[in-house]
Amino acid sequence: MVSVSDAQAIILNLVQPLDCQRDIEAVDLLTADSRILAVPVTSPLDFPHWDNSAMDGYAVRYEDVQHSSAEQPTVLEIVEDIPAGYQPKSTIQPGEAARIFTGAVIPAGADTVVMQEKTRREENRVYILAAPKLKEFVRHKASFYQAGTQLLPAGIKLNASEIAVLAAAQCPQLSVYRRPRVAIFSTGDELVSIEQALQPGQIVDSNQYALAALVKESGAEPLLLGIVKDDPVSLEKVIAHAVAIADIVLSSGGVSVGDYDYVEKILQSLSAKIHIRSVEMRPGKPLTVATFPITQSPVP
Structure with a gap:
């Protein structure tokens, strides 16, 4: 006993x-929940796909706003509105800013985002009321994942979070172990x-x-x-x-x-x-x- x-x-x-050769089958992503991944997954996409804003606010040049304060705000001209899904047309020049929203592409020339709560807008001008940190609220291209590297390893169970990652990586079909x-x-x-x-x-x-x-x-x-x-x-x-x-x-x-x-x-x-x-x-x-x-x- x-x-x-x-x-x-x-x-x-x-x-x-x-067996890692005989016991593998291909399944669609929507039917892959709770299956065991048999082959490591890579993606041709970077995450994020481009530099984007993590906050609603204004895309600026740090050099322009590094000394801003409520007592001595920096005044910038707003040259463009950039919502999510929109490709910026402007390059931010000295003294300029772009209104930007969460997830939107950072325009050329800008390197920092000032959150909306630390600004005041008057028509086509924005007052920067506090100095941000360099590159603040900027999510840089490939900072989470670099294209071509391993995204998910073999042997893991595919749950909702993994399914979401695979969908974002545009992986419609996967190799999993048979049940x-x-x-x-x-x-x-x-x-x-x-x-x-x-x-x-x-x-x-x-x-x-x-x-x-x-x-x-x-x-x-x-x-x-x-x-x-x-x-x-x-x-x-x-x-x-x-x-x-x-x-x-x-x-x-x-x-x-x-x-x-x-x-x-x-x-x-x-x-x-x-x-x-x-x-x-x-x-x-x-x-x-x-x-x-x-x-x-x-x-x-």
Whole structure:
């Protein structure tokens, strides 16, 4: 009998990674949520794509405004309005400024943005009421990410934030690992499906549904093989089939010491190597974990 922590460690050590060549598939970005990235992603785009403003305010030359104060404001001529998505037409000359909005492209000649709250506008002139820092509120091209370098590494799970980054990088299709296939079946003459009417002594096979939900939640693909009667021939046939089609096989029932618990004997007859027979916990003490020599699929 092994402890719960030791059993967990044994099972995790038995797990074999998917093959980085055979087990990859291409998926669209909208279907990539919760998948595991198989190939590192790069982008031909810089982030940001261009120098842009991080604030609503005025694009200026730092040299012009470095000594500004409320008592002695710098007065600049506004030569252009630059909203987001607009390509600036002007080059900012000494004594000039451009009205700029968050996300908009910094015009040529400007190197600093003065936030709106530290200015006062009168017609086509702006009064700079406080000295900014050099390059303040300017997000520089490629300061977050440089084109051609690794954007996301292989092996990470793609969640909402990663999906957003990939969309911004214009990556419509990705290479991800296929979902591990997990075969699930339950054993016991007393079990019935949820559609069947209960007879005396019978119980509904709820374990199969719970296991399927947990498998989906973990990102794998459940393969439901139904209920198998307490018959050695039937059990051996189902287990052999499950091992052939799945990476992992989950069997609910049949591994205790009762007269109708056949699973362990069948595993041995199929040349499986048994790593765990029981775990030090209640309930759940009977737990068989085995691997097969060809597929090395753990079979709890």
